[in-house]
Amino acid sequence: MLAGTAEAQTTPAVPSLSQKPPPVTLGQVLLAPTAVFPDNQPIRSGLVWRVYEDKGDTTQPTIIARSTSPTPSFTLTPGNYIVHVAYGFAGASKRFTIQSGSVSDRLVISAGALKLKGAVGDATIPAGKLTFSVYVPIGSNSEGRLVIANARADEVIRLPEGTYHVVSTYGDANAIMRSDLKVETGKVTEATLNHRAATVTLKLVGAEGGEAFAGTAFSVLTPGGDVIREAIGAFPSVTLAEGDYVLIARHDGKVHTRDFKVESGLDRDVEIVAKP
Known part of the structure; x- marks a missing residue:
């Protein structure tokens, strides 16, 4: 189901480069893991590695090493x-058991990424005026589980493979668009959510x-009286x-009102002339 318009395309990830592991000294072992997509394509960036000492099922594992390298090498004791x-x-x-020498192995991640932006007509919305929330649909609820809130335009959002519900908010009122987008393993899905909105002063x-x-x-109210935005x-x-709105202005103990209409892409001033 689409609520709003989104244009999406996918681009493949770029393979990583290998690096030479450091030498292993006496009494040490080397662990050199790599991360790949299911088709064995190496993952080049965006990785965070953590190595835990495994003391058994009854003891909390202790973290002993970290790395953000695409091809890390950990020098450890057996x-x-x-x-x-x-x-x-x-x-x-x-899990790894290493008694001597070195071990290299691959960890498989079924994941891709989203890269989002917004537009009004042919005009791209500045990144600072947009936020995105990403949800995993559950049953008939498109917003079943929130994955990330307040993501920015052009941010690379790395996600497990699957279908996600994206909510784009332009400004801080009711300019909201939605779209269902698919994340494919090893690809970056780029999507533009098209808003029908305008900024009024x-x-x-x-x-x-x-x-x-x-x-x-x-x-600012809807014709039915729901408050959309308040400002001083x-x-x-x-x-x-x-859409159609009602504007109420309060100043010096007096209340002034007028109706106005917002047309998509038409930014303008909305004035109320104060009556004596």
Whole structure:
């Protein structure tokens, strides 16, 4: 189900480069894991490795090493270890027993990524004015489980393979668009969510085109009376989904109102002329 419009494309991840492991001294062992997608394509970046000493099922594992290298090499004492690798919100883990020499193995991660942006018509929305929330649908609930909130435009969001529900918020009011997007293993899905919205600047003036009154309290309501946004100032701005609204301005103990309409892509001033 799509609520809003999204344009998506996928690009393959880039294979990683290998590096020469350090020499192993007497009484030490070398653990050199790598992370791959299910097709054995190496994962180049975005990895966080943690090595735990495995003391048995009854004891909490102790973390002894970390790395963000795509091809880490851990010099350890002989023993039992648990290696975990995180790729954003995806990951994999594996147990190792190393008594001598060196061990290299692959951990398989079924994951890809999302890279999101927003637009109004042909105009890209500045990244600082957008946030994204990503959900895993559960049953008929598209927002079953929140994975990440307040992600930014152009941020690479690494996720396990699957279908996600993305909510894009433009500004801090009701300009919201939704889309279901699929994350494929080893690929970055780039999507643009198209908003139908505009930014209006609210003003209370003594005469049309006149100076705005400072300290005015504004409320933006739906025609049914639901409050969408409140602000105080001479000319606050608010981004709204296209549609019909009621504006209320309070100043010096007086209340002034007017109806106005938001058209997608048409940023403008909305003035209320104060009545004596």
